[in-house]
Amino acid sequence: MEPIKIIDAPACPLPLANVDTDQLIPARFMKEPRSVGYGRFLLHDLRHDESGRPVETFILNHPQATQAKTLVARRNFGAGSSREAAVYALVDFGLRCVIAPSFGDIFASNAVNNGLLPATVSEADAEALLTALGDAPGTLHVDLETQRISTGELSVAFTIAPTWRTKLLNGWDDIDMTRQHAQAIQRFAGDYANQRPWLKATPVTKIITRS
Amino acid sequence: MTMPTTLFDKVWDAHEILRSESGQSLLWIDRHFVHEGSFHAFNKLRDRGLGVARPDLTFGIADHYVPTLTRRLDAIGDAKVRSMIEQLTDNTREHGIPLFGLDDPRQGIVHVLGPEQGLTQPGLLMVCGDSHTSTHGAFGSIAFGIGASEVAHVLATQTLWQSRPKQMRLTVEGELSSGITAKDIALTWIARLGADGARGHAIEYAGSAIRSLSMEARLTLCNLTIEGGARCGMIAPDETTSAYLRNRPFAPRGECWEQAQAYWQTLKSDADARFDREVTLAASEIAPTVTWGVSPEEALPIDARIPDPAHIEDLARARQVRDSLDYMGLAPGQQLTDIAIDRVFIGSCTNARLEDLRAAADVLKGHRSKVPGIVSPGSTQVKHQAEAEGLDAVFREAGLEWRESGCSMCVGMNGDLVPAGERCASTTNRNFKGRQGPGARTHLMSPAMVAAAAVTGRLADVRQL
Ligand code: SF4
Numbered sequence: 001m002e003p004i005k006i007i008d009a010p011a012c013p014l015p016l017a018n019v020d021t022d023q024l025i026p027a028r029f030m031k032e033p034r035s036v037g038y039g040r041f042l043l044h045d046l047r048h049d050e051s052g053r054p055v056e057t058f059i060l061n062h063p064q065a066t067q068a069k070t071l072v073a074r075r076n077f078g079a080g081s082s083r084e085a086a087v088y089a090l091v092d093f094g095l096r097c098v099i100a101p102s103f104g105d106i107f108a109s110n111a112v113n114n115g116l117l118p119a120t121v122s123e124a125d126a127e128a129l130l131t132a133l134g135d136a137p138g139t140l141h142v143d144l145e146t147q148r149i150s151t152g153e154l155s156v157a158f159t160i161a162p163t164w165r166t167k168l169l170n171g172w173d174d175i176d177m178t179r180q181h182a183q184a185i186q187r188f189a190g191d192y193a194n195q196r197p198w199l200k201a202t203p204v205t206k207i208i209t210r211s
Numbered sequence: 212m213t214m215p216t217t218l219f220d221k222v223w224d225a226h227e228i229l230r231s232e233s234g235q236s237l238l239w240i241d242r243h244f245v246h247e248g249s250f251h252a253f254n255k256l257r258d259r260g261l262g263v264a265r266p267d268l269t270f271g272i273a274d275h276y277v278p279t280l281t282r283r284l285d286a287i288g289d290a291k292v293r294s295m296i297e298q299l300t301d302n303t304r305e306h307g308i309p310l311f312g313l314d315d316p317r318q319g320i321v322h323v324l325g326p327e328q329g330l331t332q333p334g335l336l337m338v339c340g341d342s343h344t345s346t347h348g349a350f351g352s353i354a355f356g357i358g359a360s361e362v363a364h365v366l367a368t369q370t371l372w373q374s375r376p377k378q379m380r381l382t383v384e385g386e387l388s389s390g391i392t393a394k395d396i397a398l399t400w401i402a403r404l405g406a407d408g409a410r411g412h413a414i415e416y417a418g419s420a421i422r423s424l425s426m427e428a429r430l431t432l433c434n435l436t437i438e439g440g441a442r443c444g445m446i447a448p449d450e451t452t453s454a455y456l457r458n459r460p461f462a463p464r465g466e467c468w469e470q471a472q473a474y475w476q477t478l479k480s481d482a483d484a485r486f487d488r489e490v491t492l493a494a495s496e497i498a499p500t501v502t503w504g505v506s507p508e509e510a511l512p513i514d515a516r517i518p519d520p521a522h523i524e525d526l527a528r529a530r531q532v533r534d535s536l537d538y539m540g541l542a543p544g545q546q547l548t549d550i551a552i553d554r555v556f557i558g559s560c561t562n563a564r565l566e567d568l569r570a571a572a573d574v575l576k577g578h579r580s581k582v583p584g585i586v587s588p589g590s591t592q593v594k595h596q597a598e599a600e601g602l603d604a605v606f607r608e609a610g611l612e613w614r615e616s617g618c619s620m621c622v623g624m625n626g627d628l629v630p631a632g633e634r635c636a637s638t639t640n641r642n643f644k645g646r647q648g649p650g651a652r653t654h655l656m657s658p659a660m661v662a663a664a665a666v667t668g669r670l671a672d673v674r675q676l
Binding site: 016020022027028102123162166179200 | 228231358374442641650
């Protein structure tokens with residue numbers, strides 16, 4: 001994963017609350033393999049009208065949106081379904097950071113696992129950023145080391161769990177980290193199984209095994 | 212003296228393999244469910260050349276994309292839908308993971324099947340790439356949804372990194388009046404605290420009203436926990452829990468049953484355990500509740516009126532209400548019981564267990580539904596039990612379609628969709644924009660309330676039927 005330190009790029013204002021993952025990527029697109037590029041599915045039903053034509057006034061259809069690396073939204077961003085595809089859609093669109101007053105828990109950890117920074121700001125600061133951006137993408141400077149976001153005169157702080165910050169700064173991947181603990185895991189699994197013999201009880205069941 | 216601990220602490224601590232310098236815990240996973248949507252995780256594993264660490268603790272379940280009109284794979288018209296089910300079969304076969312597939316008599320929605328088969332037990336740590344995994348907490352286990360990267364991590368290592376969440380106790384004291392269900396408890400607290408009101412917290416449900424809930428109702432309550440933004444929800448195991456589990460296919464037997472019982476009895480919060488947050492509801496305050504907007508927090512008692520944004524001082528809140536009413540095609544001040552519906556759906560991991568189908572059938576018996584609708588049992592076993600009781604006949608005679616089990620119209624991935632602009636009274640869990648299909652308008656409520664809506668053709672108070 002590509003580490004993040006500073007993002008200096010256009011940011012799209014999305015002045016909506018409760019942008020759930022069903023909106024970020026509607027379920028019908030989730031059958032596609034990732035290789036098709038999920039960026040085109042991002043907020044599909046807000047981006048297009050009923051006949052499938054792009055809604056010109058929607059921020060992601062703004063000519064500068066293709067250069068955007070950041071999105072600013074209102075509270076409870078990414079609530080709902082655990083679909084990581086919602087993060088794939090944001091990342092494949094080119095985004096590296098979402099700024100909001102709060103995030104769905106599962107969404108936030110999915111984001112970090114894909115090198116997307118979920119930056120939490122206060123409600124007032126989210127409004128200030130949205131006001132500063134107006135209705136077009138504008139440049140925001142996001143610094144993960146100092147945990148600050150700035151544009152022009154405006155500079156606000158954001159929070160992120162320290163472990164997530166470290167992961168994003170270094171571009172670390174969990175599986176590599178965990179495999180270093182293989183021995184501890186094995187020891188634990190052995191003790192655990194001995195202490196809980198009832199968990200071994202397996203049923204009479206039709207099990208499809210490796211053929 | 213040892214510190215008093217909560218139920219959550221006890222289960223968490225029992226699964227902590229180690230703690231990193233930054234304070235994250237590496238947790239052991241007892242049960243991991245995978246479904247059709249887990250294909251991203253299997254692909255990730257393949258890309259890295261990794262295998263599945265513990266196929267014996269991993270269970271494959273076909274539910275999200277399965278057709279509800281047939282159990283035949285080759286009868287699925289949409290090749291991409293068919294391929295989702297085939298990929299699950301191939302991936303589980305390749306890694307030696309047991310599969311509850313489309314044609315398995317035990318097939319069902321993952322959160323109905325787990326408890327029904329006795330896979331869900333007190334004190335376990337359970338995960339699945341599905342947010343409603345919180346359901347399984349009804350047995351006193353820690354259970355939560357994870358994303359595809361985490362699914363890949365669990366497949367590869369049978370462990371997961373997590374930060375210990377804060378804890379909240381939600382106490383409901385008193386007796387629920389008749390017609391009030393776990394669905395109403397959930398929608399009431401979510402409306403009160405907000406869809407992100409419990410964010411960052413693990414919830415323990417407590418109090419006399421919770422203890423008197425059946426296992427099925429507890430599952431409904433824990434299922435909806437995620438809609439209030441909580442990481443998971445749990446209920447301490449008791450007699451009800453044991454009685455439900457006894458003799459289930461995967462439940463312990465004989466001497467193992469006794470050992471398990473002894474352990475399960477220790478699984479409760481100490482009397483003086485501290486919670487980061489305490490919330491209390493009186494059972495008597497809870498009325499049959501329906502949603503009117505596009506977030507589960509936009510819920511009201513059935514005798515209420517739609518809010519008027521002109522009278523809401525908080526500008527952000529007023530804006531949100533206006534946006535919701537616009538999508539839902541509703542007017543401020545409208546009486547909820549004046550809202551006409553176009554169809555009904557009874558199904559999903561929230562409310563499609565036997566007890567739910569009985570409650571709906573009780574109301575529908577001897578009536579015709581004024582609108583079309585689908586009934587999709589939560590599992591194939593539930594379907595058979597319902598048929599043995601003649602519930603299917605009640606639904607059919609009411610003019611509703613009796614289907615096979617699957618996620619169906621909860622999310623529409625299999626093609627069971629609410630047409631754009633139509634209004635659906637639904638026993639599901641999410642009224643998000645487009646959840647049941649592009650442009651679909653969803654009102655969430657209990658099974659009996661959906662049945663009442665079917666009978667009257669509009670949102671209705673089941674207590675007045
Ligand atoms: S029934 Fe709905 S909420 Fe439950 S697992 Fe299926 S799609 Fe998810």
